[in-house]
Amino acid sequence: MSTIEMIHAAESRLQGHARRTPLLSSPFLDEIAGRRVLIKAECLQHTGSFKFRGGWSAVSALSPDTRARGVIAFSSGNHAQGVALAAKRHDAPAVIIMPSDAPRLKIDNTRALGAEVVLYDRASEDRDAIGERLARERGLTLIKPFDEPQVIAGQGTTGLEIADQAADAGVSEADVLICCGGGGLTSGIALALADRAPGLRPRPVEPRGFDDVARSLASGGIERNNRMSGSPCDAILTPEPGQITFPILKRLCGPGLVVSDDEALRAVALAFSRLKIVVEPGGAVALAAALFHAPEIEGDAVIVVATGGNVDAGVFRDALARFGD
Template structure:
């Protein structure tokens, strides 16, 4: 039996607007930030959608809260089950706590301890598994069958995607206030829930804006899938510092949106992602996790030419492991030190 990832909503702009109404009073309206130091580096203009400042420290709260809000009252006592390396876990746990029903999160043993601890602190039960030898969906399926719980997929669920799409709705409205028309949107991408949600929102508001996915090397399944015109898998399941965006392959729902929008893909190394983490701290005064820094890394490393252009990029989360954060800062400082 395949896990049921059905959702009672369609992938439409009107559903993104409804999701925003549900999220009012719960999710934060995150800022769209511009820094001269970054503009000077790329010889263009870059605006950062700072979802590291979102509730639970990432954009994931948006999609989780919207999807859980759609669960009928009579089903809520049975709770929800989710699979996540950490950010979706915290989003689901926080949403379940607010809405008053139990949550069980299946998390890899190698997930950052900070994310595991915070998920537990939000009241969710955490079930750990070995990423290399165990099937997380099989574990989740068993829990759903045992409890009669609703499975909340981290990205391949239309209720989750339209919730993430509220990020794009805000971007469009903030750009309008600033008098800015972005040429490109670069979004940190794992399974594609955030990027496809933003693309769906901008399809109505900024249809000429070119969408780019940003991914870590070895896990650029979206870039390869978009180029091939069909979904392809990653060879590895783990091994990158960018834990927040490590997925096996694109979700079919998000891929359908991004294919229609003719999205393109960018890819960065772990070192480039770590450099972006440190740059964000020293130059932008933002705390960012490596997986959430891949869009910034693609800009800083010149993977896309932004000379004379205006770009919006996402920083999708700030739940960085302290040891990884320290490593990034030391590495950056050593490289910048005079010879």
């Protein structure tokens, strides 16, 4: 189980390796939302997403002998790149299992970072089973994308930064909206905020049709999505909340929020036009919730985590063509 002590330890190991990403704002976005909107731009993190934090935390926590044998991870792209870069900088081999329908940019970038990429069909194959089999056969250490204590600890360093930056901005009470797949980032941030900024309430945000976390929080038990593809928000499509992450989410998070694919794509366009940042649809759902679901949010300010910017050019062009100024 991840703890605040693990998050602080991960913060020390990440010192000098992860970027302290900025907290951005735009009067135009404030006007749409009807409140102050502060955007934590994790799309500017190494490899284009917060996932580098968890990848570095997990790889750096391994013993030298274990690390030298190599690591394996499964991911639609962002965790893949985070683990691949962390492994490369530690001179460790990396095998990454990716869905065959992942954006080509993410697959190419993962290979460019020196990792061996194994593709699978997310509709018919079980990535967990593939990862566990290869780990066993090759003696690799499996680094899961969200249900892994050291990964959660690394993602939780985002929450430590949010707490400090919100205080600097004069915000002590607000909802913190977090793009959520399996819940690694959301649970890590939740642990950090509970310790350092209890007035900031974490809330997961998901695309419609893939809102397993929101439904799980509402029912009190783990709910599963009945499909695993069909949304441009590919980075956050997971079957269900994690066994480690869900108890943390249940204990510390407010109700989940759900946005449409079109709202996510519109948020992609607005982030580019008003903040000059590139955000992928899955990394923009929290911003979409802040902008287009204002009645479901409490307080005079809202904090948004823009989690990733690894978007295919075609998807980005479509978002700008349909929703750009």
